[in-house]
Amino acid sequence: MDFRKFFKSFLYASQGVVHVVKSEQNFRFHILAAAIVLIASLLSRLSKWEWIIIIMLICGMFVIELVNASIERVVDLTSPELHPLAKQAKDLAAGACLVYAICTVIVGLIIFLPKWSGILF
Ligand SMILES: Nc1ncnc2c1ncn2[C@@H]1O[C@H](COP(=O)(O)OP(=O)(O)OP(=O)(O)O)[C@@H](O)[C@H]1O
Numbered sequence: 001m002d003f004r005k006f007f008k009s010f011l012y013a014s015q016g017v018v019h020v021v022k023s024e025q026n027f028r029f030h031i032l033a034a035a036i037v038l039i040a041s042l043l044s045r046l047s048k049w050e051w052i053i054i055i056m057l058i059c060g061m062f063v064i065e066l067v068n069a070s071i072e073r074v075v076d077l078t079s080p081e082l083h084p085l086a087k088q089a090k091d092l093a094a095g096a097c098l099v100y101a102i103c104t105v106i107v108g109l110i111i112f113l114p115k116w117s118g119i120l121f
Helices: 005-021 025-043 048-078 084-120
Strands: none
Touching: 005 025, 005 048, 005 084, 025 048, 048 084
């Protein structure tokens, strides 16, 4: 195994994550939202499986935002001029983020509402 190559790949991947944190406001919003959800989770005595679902939802949102940012850059590189297909590519990638975000809210409500219902109502 070529550890030098493996380490370099790890370094480049980390540079990608740092770049997206610095350049994408949406990504910073998701970090803030993830921090709030993690604090709420700590206060809500989640089961092991609930923790697994919450962590997968949070990581999934980060992953999909990274892919979205990557698609945006490829589109900007290959189609600096306005083009209907460039618009579709960006809008589809943004649509994927939206669908996933809605899914996380629904699953979050299913997990948290029963735990908070005693406190809130
Ligand atoms: N090359 C293009 N051709 C046609 N429409 C485009 C093109 N680039 C962007 N658009 C349209 O404008 C919208 C906003 O694009 P813009 O590049 O400002 O932001 P973004 O790259 O989608 O996201 P962010 O603001 O997070 O960088 C896109 O969702 C798309 O509908």
